[in-house]
Amino acid sequence: MTSYEPDTDPSAEPSGLLAGLRTRPSQVWGAVRLVPLVRAEPVHDLRLHPRIHDGPGVVDLGRRKGTYVSYIPHSFVAEWTGDGSPAAAYGTQLTGDRPEQEAVATVRLHFHRRMARQEAKHRLRFLPLHLALEGYLALHFGGPSLAWEEWSRQAVRQGLSPRVEAAFLGTEVPGLADALNVFEIHPGQCGVLVYLADALAAAFVVPHPEDYRTLHPTLVRDLYGDLVYHYATLMPPVPDFRARITGAGVRSLADLRAAAVRQTAQWADFHDTTMAAGLLEQGCTWEEVRRMGRFTLSRFLPTFRPKQDNHIGEAISDEQGRIVYLKTFRLSESQVRRGYLLSHLAAHDWHLADTAAALGMEKAQLCHRLESAGFGHLLRPDMRGRQ
Template sequence: MNIDKINLKGLTLASAQTYGNVRMIPLIRNKIRGDLRIGLKSYDEDYSVVDLNDKTKYTSYIPHGFIVNWDNNGSPICSFGTELYRKNIRKDNKVRVKKRMVKKIDKNKLRLLPLHLSMEYYLAQHFFGSDIIWDEYSKDFTKYGLGSRSEFTYSGSDIYGLEKALKVFEINENQVGVLLYIADAFTSAFIVSHPNDYRKLHNSLVEDFYCDLIQHYNYLYKELPDMFPKIDDSNINSINDLRKALDNSRSDLKDFYNYTASNLLDCYVESKNIYKMGTFNLYNFITYLDEQNENHIGECIYREDGEIEYLKTYRLDKDQTNRIKLLKTLDKYDWNLRDTARSMNQSKNSLIQYIDKLGFGYILKPDILKNALNSL
């Protein structure tokens, strides 16, 4: 069973906290069960290579992995790093080679590489190209698919002010997650299952990666306006009235917060169940792609009753959205260029130009590409 919408069932929004141009909205869990815990395992290599199942390799700087423990009977357990375990001594390597993005390392224990899991899902979309060998495509593409795909992102430590904002952020009681906005652009959502795990993982947000657009916004807007509601005080005559007005505006503001993240929370998503662990399911997802709006990729764990236990998202920038959208459209029309062009209201040549602009020129035969580029 796949999910079609990301919801925040079981969570409540608290008031936003702002520092510099970073705004964060805390998410508070109503009921803590403690049967799914997430711990952090740091890696200090320069870069890591992940060996995927299908003979492909994923290479990136990976600062840490998450270790997920769960209990099938729903009884509370402790998270990785707090239990007694033997320290394994390893040589000081510059490169780490890992097997798979998600790996079962013990009974009821799973290692996953946060966000890289989603990125890999994103990069692998329509990786093997077309089943039909159309004339226009290059030999390599028909034989091997897209070959080597890569995307550039910025590390959180490049986003000026994020580290300080995370440091001075006041974590609420029972807080398990946060909606992160940089320069008031919705950047990322991060949710875990247990408040203690959140406390531990809060600062790991600075080690995550963020898209080019966010980095731009971060340069452009250094200060944010306050996000306090305007109060209509005409009918307030007693402290009780004041309290009522406060409660009303509290719920209004929560709706507003929800609205600001609506491109993640209200959108339909395309998801894939990648792991089942007892009553929990791990999914990858991409929001329904819309060039006019923000688009996100991410990974999440849902409990069987629909409560969200883990969520981490990455916002795609415009080019990244366009690339994935193009691949999807091509796939929809069986990689037939003419049909695809028609569906996009373009000529075939301008579609080829568009393909080249997005960095996929190499999938076409050089002469066809050259002709198309010269024809315009």
């Protein structure tokens, strides 16, 4: 049985992506801070369970879209009912150590058809986080919309192919595996916010507490950006925010309970308005991926704000727009710059002079920034190296 804590204070709920969830006090391990998210009532008619792959994967994105290659440790299988009745996750099992006699010397390569694939009427298999990452990698993937003379032949013919981005596996992030192993799962917990050196690294939300207990270990197999990896490696341990209740005004157990509730609300307000503000306040563009009865699977991209938090992600929402599943990835500064430049180029039909003017710089400066961002191969050779 799973218990739920009563909470009638709507001010304890964050807005936007985390609407309907309540923030609970964090737990700290070194530079890692985990902030639990709970629901007053779970979502019963949508359930998630993992399907373990544990290795490199190749995804056929469909006709004219090419392939996506990455380390894909698991996929998620979503089960839902058509009439709103409770659904159950089945076949859930995490892989353990392989018996020595079954050890193999080669690496299995898994092939997947599409990022999200319908397997039955009420069952969808999708690749968590990779759905969002593919959306970022596909950003203006076709390259110049017009063959301006400044662009190379490769840019006009192939666009940004191949497009490559790097990330770290959770097992490589110092302290993360230990933190996930020792932290307690809160009663009714349906999600978590992962901070490294108090920089928001990832948000993870599922429909039901039992799903969260099953999927909690998969967080260490997820991908994390180089920014948060370096934060976890180089920064000192973060402070633990402990509630302190003074004796003033406390004359009974009821007074003590009220003081504890106030402390919890103050922490939640500080967290939602300050620590998680970068995620909750960013503007996003959404793309619908698949309808799932009364639910919709989508992914989103930020507006690419330089020198600010920028998160990409994927979500499942119900017919009222409430987020019931969420997974995010924090972009590094270099990834934000690439998205920022590509978005501005596309907004000006890839015309260098117009784009440079919109950004308040000379065309030569824009060429230098494109080369620094890793897009130098898109420019004609005589345009490169100009400052």
